[in-house]
Amino acid sequence: MGVVDTLGRPVRDLRISVTDRCNFRCVYCMPKEVFGHEYRFLPRRELLTFEEIERVARVFVDLGVRKLRITGGEPLLRRDLEHLIAALAAIDDDLDVTLTTNAALLAQKARPLADAGLSRITVSLDSLDDEVFRAMNDVDFPVARVLAGIDAAAEAGLQVKVNVVVKRGLNEASVLDIARRFRGTGHTVRFIEYMDVGASNGWRLDDVVPAVEIVSMIGAEFPLEPLEAAYRGEVAERYRYLDGAGEIGVIASVTQPFCGDCTRARISADGKLYTCLFAVRGHDLRALLRSDSSGDLEETIRAVWERRADRYSELRTAETSALRKVEMSYIGG
Numbered sequence: 001m002g003v004v005d006t007l008g009r010p011v012r013d014l015r016i017s018v019t020d021r022c023n024f025r026c027v028y029c030m031p032k033e034v035f036g037h038e039y040r041f042l043p044r045r046e047l048l049t050f051e052e053i054e055r056v057a058r059v060f061v062d063l064g065v066r067k068l069r070i071t072g073g074e075p076l077l078r079r080d081l082e083h084l085i086a087a088l089a090a091i092d093d094d095l096d097v098t099l100t101t102n103a104a105l106l107a108q109k110a111r112p113l114a115d116a117g118l119s120r121i122t123v124s125l126d127s128l129d130d131e132v133f134r135a136m137n138d139v140d141f142p143v144a145r146v147l148a149g150i151d152a153a154a155e156a157g158l159q160v161k162v163n164v165v166v167k168r169g170l171n172e173a174s175v176l177d178i179a180r181r182f183r184g185t186g187h188t189v190r191f192i193e194y195m196d197v198g199a200s201n202g203w204r205l206d207d208v209v210p211a212v213e214i215v216s217m218i219g220a221e222f223p224l225e226p227l228e229a230a231y232r233g234e235v236a237e238r239y240r241y242l243d244g245a246g247e248i249g250v251i252a253s254v255t256q257p258f259c260g261d262c263t264r265a266r267i268s269a270d271g272k273l274y275t276c277l278f279a280v281r282g283h284d285l286r287a288l289l290r291s292d293s294s295g296d297l298e299e300t301i302r303a304v305w306e307r308r309a310d311r312y313s314e315l316r317t318a319e320t321s322a323l324r325k326v327e328m329s330y331i332g333g
C-alpha cells in the first residue's frame with residue numbers, strides 16, 4: 001500500500017547510490033582539496049550488497065515507487081553493475097530503471113547495461129570545450145571520450161539524456177554549444193542550476209545562472225516554447241524547439257524550488273535513507289538489513305516517510321546554505 005508524508009507527498013522515485021567513489025574530481029562536486037589522497041572512502045563491507053539493494057528497492061516499490069535511478073559517486077565504478085540492473089529491472093515490468101553517469105566507462109558498459117534491461121541513461125556533461133571540460137572534471141578527462149560513450153549508449157538502444165550543471169563564470173559559455181550539438185539528435189539536454197549541496201563546494205548564490213537566463217540565451221538563437229509537465233513531480237521544466245529539433249529542460253532548483261512536488265527518496269551507498277538532497281542526517285537501513293529484525297524494513301521506511309516534512313529549497317537562505325549537509329557524491333545526485 002502507498003504512503004504519503006506530512007505534506008501529502010507520495011514516494012515515487014528512489015535514487016540509489018552504489019558507491020561514494022568517483023573517477024572525476026569535478027571542482028563543484030568533489031574538489032581535490034577535500035577528496036584527495038587522504039580522503040577515506042567507504043570500505044567495501046560498508047556498501048550495501050546488490051542483494052541488499054534489491055531488498056530495499058522491492059519494499060519501496062511496494063510503497064509506491066515507480067522509478068529507480070542508480071547513481072553515486074560514479075556508478076560504473078561498481079563492478080558487475082549490470083547484475084544489479086538485471087535484478088532491479090525484474091522487480092516489475094512497469095518499473096522505470098535508469099542510471100546517471102559521467103560516461104567515462106560507458107563505451108564498454110553500454111551494451112551489457114542495455115542487455116541487462118536498462119532502457120534509459122543520463123550522462124553528465126558540462127562543456128564541449130575540451131579545455132573547460134578537463135578543468136571542470138579536474139582529472140584531465142577529454143570530452144571526446146564522453147561523446148563516444150553517448151554514441152555507444154545510443155547504438156546499444158538506450159535513450160540518452162544529457163545533464164549540464166551551469167556555474168557562473170565556469171561554463172555558462174558552453175550552454176549554447178551544447179544546445180547546438182544535441183539539437184536534432186533525439187538526446188534531450190537538461191540544464192541544471194548549480195545547487196548548495198554538501199559543504200565542500202563553497203557555494204554562493206552569485207554562482208547560480210538562473211534557469212530563465214538559460215532559456216532566454218538558447219531561445220534567442222533557437223526559438224522555444226514551453227511544454228506541459230509530463231507528470232506530477234517532474235523536476236525539469238520542458239521547452240520545445242519551434243523548428244521541431246526536439247526539446248530541452250531546465251531544472252530551477254534554486255530559483256524556483258519544487259519541494260511541494262518532491263516525491264524522491266535517496267539511499268546512500270552505505271544504506272542510509274535520506275528524504276531530502278539537503279539533509280543533514282539519514283536513517284540507517286543497513287543495520288536493519290543485517291539484523292534479525294529485517295522484517296521490519298517496510299514498517300521502518302513507511303514510518304520515516306510518514307514523518308517527512310523536508311522542504312529545504314523553499315526555506316533556503318544564506319544561513320541554511322552553510323549548514324553541514326551530506327555531500328552529493330555520497331548521497332547520490
Ligand code: SAM
Nearest residue numbers: 029072073074100101102124163165194195333
Ligand atoms: N558520477 C555520476 C555523474 O557524473 O553523473 C553520478 C553522480 S553525480 C553527483 C550526479 C549529478 O550531480 C551530476 O550531473 C553532477 O553534475 C550533479 N551535481 C553535482 N554537484 C552539483 C551541484 N552542486 N549542483 C547541481 N548539480 C550537481
